[in-house]
Amino acid sequence: MAKIFQVSARAGMTRVVEPVARRLLRAGVTPNAVTVAGTLGVLVGALGFGARGHLVAGALIVTFFALTDLLDGTMARMSGGATKFGAFLDSSMDRVADSAVFGAVAYWLATQHQYSGVAAALLCLAAGGLVSYVKARAEGLGMTCNVGFAERTERLLIVGVGGLLTGFNVDPALEIALWLLAAVSIFTVGQRMAHVYRQAQRVHTPGGQG
Ligand SMILES: CCCCCCCC/C=C\CCCCCCCC(=O)OC[C@H](COP(=O)(O)OP(=O)(O)OC[C@H]1O[C@@H](n2ccc(N)nc2=O)[C@H](O)[C@@H]1O)OC(=O)CCCCCCC/C=C\CCCCCCCC
Ligand SMILES: O=P([O-])([O-])O[C@@H]1[C@@H](O)[C@H](O)[C@@H](O)[C@H](O)[C@@H]1O
Ligand SMILES: [Mg+2]
Ligand SMILES: [Mg+2]
Numbered sequence: 001m002a003k004i005f006q007v008s009a010r011a012g013m014t015r016v017v018e019p020v021a022r023r024l025l026r027a028g029v030t031p032n033a034v035t036v037a038g039t040l041g042v043l044v045g046a047l048g049f050g051a052r053g054h055l056v057a058g059a060l061i062v063t064f065f066a067l068t069d070l071l072d073g074t075m076a077r078m079s080g081g082a083t084k085f086g087a088f089l090d091s092s093m094d095r096v097a098d099s100a101v102f103g104a105v106a107y108w109l110a111t112q113h114q115y116s117g118v119a120a121a122l123l124c125l126a127a128g129g130l131v132s133y134v135k136a137r138a139e140g141l142g143m144t145c146n147v148g149f150a151e152r153t154e155r156l157l158i159v160g161v162g163g164l165l166t167g168f169n170v171d172p173a174l175e176i177a178l179w180l181l182a183a184v185s186i187f188t189v190g191q192r193m194a195h196v197y198r199q200a201q202r203v204h205t206p207g208g209q210g
Pocket of ligand 1: 070
């Protein structure tokens with residue numbers, strides 16, 4: 001389900017992203033510069049606005065800069081300049097951005113003495129990081145792990161809608177979104193670990209490639 005969303009969303013965004021990518025390349029901007037600048041923009045939105053309770057502004061700013069995560073790869077592919085370091089930087093900066101978002105949400109909820117929400121935000125931070133780590137570790141061992149419901153886009157969307165609604169005074173929305181996200185993130189970790197386990201079994205069973 002998540003993949004279908006991502007593919008259709010990416011396709012829909014392409015018409016917007018490609019002209020921007022082309023202009024930036026012409027201006028001499030590199031994909032790596034966009035990766036870093038986009039992350040800095042997310043930090044400003046999350047830490048400068050979200051953490052201070054400006055959830056609508058924070059969510060919109062984070063959304064705008066998080067979408068540059070589509071732009072950097074598009075620029076790399078367009079220029080024929082996709083690099084290993086770029087892939088490494090892209091994924092690493094995603095962890096920085098996600099940590100800022102959930103850290104900001106946890107901080108703001110703590111200032112509101114909503115400690116149940118703080119617990120949920122910290123669970124999202126840990127489980128979301130584990131979703132990505134499991135994939136990266138599997139790939140480092142030569143396996144694949146392109147599975148799971150709550151990938152990064154879905155995680156940002158869930159916290160984003162929750163943050164937006166609470167920003168418009170639908171008070172319980174953010175905490176509900178965080179507990180829902182914590183649950184689906186943990187489920188996704190299980191999906192990915194099961195996928196890697198099955199792959200490893202195939203490799204080590206008679207007739208496997210191992
Ligand atoms: C703190 C305030 C409280 C609330 C905070 C809320 C924040 C969030 C709010 C909403 C989030 C919605 C935005 C979602 C953004 C999604 C971004 C994302 O996840 O992108 C994932 C992919 C891109 O993945 P990837 O980076 O892997 O692909 P690339 O194309 O970049 O390719 C990587 C390869 O490219 C090469 N490379 C890359 C970089 C580089 N420097 N060098 C390189 O060589 C290399 O080979 C790499 O391997 O995107 C997708 O797949 C799916 C697109 C999803 C589109 C989003 C749809 C939603 C749009 C609008 C959101 C409105 C939500 C409204 C509610 C939210 C509040 C406003
Ligand atoms: O969806 P997810 O696996 O948690 O996280 C993803 C990483 O695994 C991937 O390396 C990166 O390129 C994506 O942008 C996203 O950050
Ligand atoms: Mg990217
Ligand atoms: Mg990325």
